[in-house]
Amino acid sequence: MWKKLEQSVICRRVFDALESNRNYIHEELIGVPASYLDPKVFSQDDSILNDAPYLTALVNNPNHIGCHTLDSSESFFAGTQEIERELIELCAVDILKSKPFECDGYVASGGTEANIQAIWIYRNYFMQKYNAEHRKITILCSEHSHYSMDKAANLLNISIHKVATNQDTHSIDPDALKNVIDQAKENGAEYFIVVANMMTTMFGSVDDVDLYAAELESASVLFKVHVDGAYGGFYYSFSNPENTLNFANKHVNSVTLDAHKMAQAPYGTGIFLIRKGYMQYATTKEASYVEGEDSTLIGSRSGANAISIWMILSKYGPNGWMEKIFILQKRTDWLCEKLNEQKVVYYRNPCSNIVTIKSSFVNPSLVTQFGLVPDNHSAPKWYKIVVMDHVTIEKIQPFLEQMTMSMITL
Numbered sequence: 001m002w003k004k005l006e007q008s009v010i011c012r013r014v015f016d017a018l019e020s021n022r023n024y025i026h027e028e029l030i031g032v033p034a035s036y037l038d039p040k041v042f043s044q045d046d047s048i049l050n051d052a053p054y055l056t057a058l059v060n061n062p063n064h065i066g067c068h069t070l071d072s073s074e075s076f077f078a079g080t081q082e083i084e085r086e087l088i089e090l091c092a093v094d095i096l097k098s099k100p101f102e103c104d105g106y107v108a109s110g111g112t113e114a115n116i117q118a119i120w121i122y123r124n125y126f127m128q129k130y131n132a133e134h135r136k137i138t139i140l141c142s143e144h145s146h147y148s149m150d151k152a153a154n155l156l157n158i159s160i161h162k163v164a165t166n167q168d169t170h171s172i173d174p175d176a177l178k179n180v181i182d183q184a185k186e187n188g189a190e191y192f193i194v195v196a197n198m199m200t201t202m203f204g205s206v207d208d209v210d211l212y213a214a215e216l217e218s219a220s221v222l223f224k225v226h227v228d229g230a231y232g233g234f235y236y237s238f239s240n241p242e243n244t245l246n247f248a249n250k251h252v253n254s255v256t257l258d259a260h261k262m263a264q265a266p267y268g269t270g271i272f273l274i275r276k277g278y279m280q281y282a283t284t285k286e287a288s289y290v291e292g293e294d295s296t297l298i299g300s301r302s303g304a305n306a307i308s309i310w311m312i313l314s315k316y317g318p319n320g321w322m323e324k325i326f327i328l329q330k331r332t333d334w335l336c337e338k339l340n341e342q343k344v345v346y347y348r349n350p351c352s353n354i355v356t357i358k359s360s361f362v363n364p365s366l367v368t369q370f371g372l373v374p375d376n377h378s379a380p381k382w383y384k385i386v387v388m389d390h391v392t393i394e395k396i397q398p399f400l401e402q403m404t405m406s407m408i409t410l
Contacts, residue, residue, distance in 0.1 A: 001086065002094040004317020013083070014053035014307055018060050020079025032076060036061050054308050062303030065290055067279055069104040072292035077303055084306035090313060092273050095237050096229075096255055098247035105273035107306040109298050111230025112148040114256035114272035117282065117297045118226040119152040119193050121254070121274065124281040125224065126191040134158055138189040140180070140216075142172055142207055144200040146228060159189065170205035170347060177211065181219050192216055192223035196252075198245045199232030202375050202384060203347055204354030206236065209244060213251040226254045230270065232352075233257035238325040240351040247275070254278070259309040264389065269305045272296075324389075328353045331396075332387045338400050342407065353387040363406035370399045 005013075022029055024036050036044075037059045049056045062077040068085050084107060092103035108114040119139060126132040139160040141149050153160040161184045164176040184192070194216070196207040209225060216223045227245045229236070234257060236243060246252060254274035259265035279295040287294040316324065332353045339346050345358040359380045362372065367383060374380030385391070385399075 001090040002313065002318045004320060005314040007315070010311050010314050011051065011053045014057060014080075014311065017079035017083050017307075018053075018057060018062070020082075021060065021062055022076040024060075029076070034061065034063055054304060054311060057304035057307045058302075063300050064107070064303040064306060065294060065296075065300045066292050067104055067106045067295045069106070070279060070292060070295065074291045080303040080307060083310050084303065087306055087310045087313070088271070088273065090310075091233075091257060091271055092247065094318060095233065095257075096246040096273065098273075098275075102276055103247065103273050104276055104279045105271060106296055107301065107309065108270040108272050108296070109268050109301065110260065110270035111146065111228065111256050111258040112151065112270070113297055114230070114258075114270045115146065115148040115195065115226070115228055116152045116155065117272050118254045118256065118274065119149070119158075119195075120156060120297060121278050121281045122193045122224045122226070123156050123158055125278065126222070128281060130191065130222070132191050135188050136190045138184050138187075138192055139195060140184065140192045140212070140223075141195040142197060142200070144170060144203060144205060145195055145197060146201055146230065148228075149195055158193075159184075159187065161189070165205070168347075170200070170203045170349075172207055172211055174211060174215070177215050181215055181221075185219065185221065190221060192221055194223055194225045196225060196227050196245060197232075198227050198229035198243070198255075199236050199349070199352055199354065201231060202354075202373075202382065203356050204231070204349045204352030205347075206232065206243070206245070206349055206351075209249060209251055224253050225251045226256070227252055228256050230256045230258035231261055231354075233271075234259065234262040234321075235325060235328075235353060236351055238322055239329055239353075243351075247273075259312070262388075263309060263312055265308045265312055266305065268302065269309050271309070328387055328389070331391070331393060334393060335385065335387065335396055335400075342400075342404055344403075347382075354384055355387070356382045356384040359383055361407065362403065366399065366402055366406065369402075 062080045066073045068081040073081055088105040092098040123137055126137050134157050137158045139149055139153050143162045161180050163180045164173050166173050194212045196209040257271035259269040260267045283295045344361045346355055348355045362383050372383040375382040
């Protein structure tokens, strides 16, 4: 599915898709509760939009309500929905190693929504298929998992159990995992929704999904595995292509991606992917006025967001994306070499572009100046550097020099 396309081809494809949508201006559409962007506020000047497919998509304002990998969707926006379907298939097959046409998915508002969508589906799956009670369903994740897991537990009225990690490697501690599973069972849990991290937000650490599966199988409980690749999906999948946090692993049932991080798409471009046969557990039958009903958490959503991701991936192609990640890896290697020279204590997964430094090595004045992010704003123990496209060696060098000077002063 994933091919590098020339800019002219990308533009033509998006404009053709928009022309295949029903048009608010030129057609007699009087029943749709939406319109194009208000021209009194947002320019619709052809001289601006003719060579700007993404801006044109924003102005045309297609609503991608529903999940378009299922049987039917709102036919008003069929043209741009097809681009979203292509995007979902590209991510599932070419990035996450699914077999063709074996996954459903949609472009969510972000990783938080995509994670909650997964947990929502599995809660309903256990309730409908096994007649499970809320109190018998629990989320199982690491102590470094994103706060969206806590949100999901609160919203869906199920418990959450977190596993301690090794203080040096930040990986799941096998003994702690076994103890947490045992404790959860004592608390009445019989059905486990596992969230495995493909690069955590603070440390860039990666969970062993097979360790989770082995311990849960040993405990003789039912479980489903969701991978939170909100950060690592567009990075770790390429920096470590032999990883098992994808659909080639029989235990992995769904994955979150987040294009507004490493893919540099506009905010509001998370991606949810799940094996076929599970979206039905989130279908809202009451959405009868929506063609195809609605199986997503968010409901109405901008088709322009899906178009933006498709355009970015089509511009790079798979080889261009590999090169992008290769450059960031080398830049992160350089940073770590400099920290090693200064004997600074830090953590970095070797396939990650996140470097997390012990707070004792960072003068507080540097935090504000260089925009470092703490693990906890009230009592920070760590500060992280994320080597993104804009984080060049020219920007890292002054930080290293000032950190060295402050360490000498101390």
